[in-house]
Amino acid sequence: MEQAFLQFLATQKQTLSAEGVGIGDDAAVLAWPADSKLVVCTDLISDETDFHLADVTPQQIGRKALAINLSDIAAMACQPVGALLTLLLPQGEGSLQLAQGIYQGAAELGAQFACPIIGGDTNSWPGKVAVSVTVLGQSLAGKPLLRSGAQPGDAIFVTGQLGGSIWRHHLDFTPRVHEALQLTQACSLTAGMDISDGISIDLPRLCQQSDVGAEIDVRLLPLSADAQKMSEKTGKPAWWHGLNDGEDFELLFTVPQREADQLVAQWTNATPITRIGTIRHERELTMLGEDGTRQPLLPEGFSHH
Known part of the structure; x- marks a missing residue:
């Protein structure tokens, strides 16, 4: 199967620069300014943990495997440059077709963000499919954006909409690479990350790295229609799903208070940005509920670990 897959890869177009070397040699080569x-990140997804093979296409698997890594690169406000794709496939007749579909799904998304598949590995075993992707990125604005720069008084923002990701959003979301790069030009970002486990878990991680606290207002959360759909199914408020469903893969970022209003007024990207709260000097994490009362922000999101 591996040789047949390599032959397939040899027929695929790559968008490397003239100085680069991709699939076909013992290692890839990239020119580096x-x-x-x-900036390097890696993630592994597997059948029955991150998707169910019977319910998705191979292309969707490959797309998600790359997309979650591109989301991490976006969280650092960097430009992706190339990706390594490693497949562990179930033994059997369908493994070659599965490998080809996974590659195609990843490569198609990569082409949208100038992030070609430049290498990787494949193997088979008597278990379920697992896909590991490593993405290399470049910091274009000096230093990468970290979680550790938030300051008391900073405004807390998110991109897009939140909640209800289980209704396919976790498979077809768009990594916010372009939005992150535009934000670096539009304002003085102080800290950032992507929302993979839900704001209630991810915001405390940012605050811990920055040695600050935060308060958000659930009435400001930009909720998706799927968050309301989940609310009707579970009986929990839609805002609860906006805080806790996880796998939104939107950007969570902080901006100096003095720049917040101007950022909103001048933002031109089709993906909306919404201010949801404020960084505080006190280390506690609180939220204003639907009735405006202050209460603890409980970490009820989804953890992959």
Whole structure:
């Protein structure tokens, strides 16, 4: 199967620069500007944990495997440059077709963000499919955006809409790479990350790294229609799903208070941005409920670990 897959890869177009070397040699080669930082992230997804093979296409698997890594690169406000795709496939007749579909799904998404598949590996075993992707990125604006720069008084923002990701959003979301790069030009970002486990778990992680606290207002959360759909199914408020469903893969970022209003007024990207709260000096994490009362922000999101 591996040789047949390599032959398939040899027929696929790559969008590397003239100085680069992709699939076909023992290792990939990339030109790297001396004035930029190398940013690297990796994620592994597997059948029955992150998707169910019977319910998705191979292309959707490949797309998600790359997309979650591109979301991490976006969280660092960097430009993806290339990706390594490693497949562990179930033994059997369908493994080649599965491998080809996974690659195609990843490569199609990669082409949208100038992030070609430049290498990887494949193997088979008597278990379920697992896909590991590593993405290399460049910092274009000096230093990558970290979780550790938030300051008391900073405004807390999110991109897009939140909640209800189980209704396919976790498979077809668009990584916010373009939005992150536009934000670096539009304002002084102080800290950022992507929302993978839900704001109630991810915001405390940012605050811990920045040694600050935060307060959000659930009445400001930009809720998706799927959050309301989940609310009707579970009986929990839609805002609860906006805080806790996880796998939104939107950006969570902080901006100096003095720039917040201007950022909103001048934002032109089709993906909306919404201010949802404020960074505080006190270390506690609180939220204003639907009735305006202050209460603890409980970490009830979904953890992959």
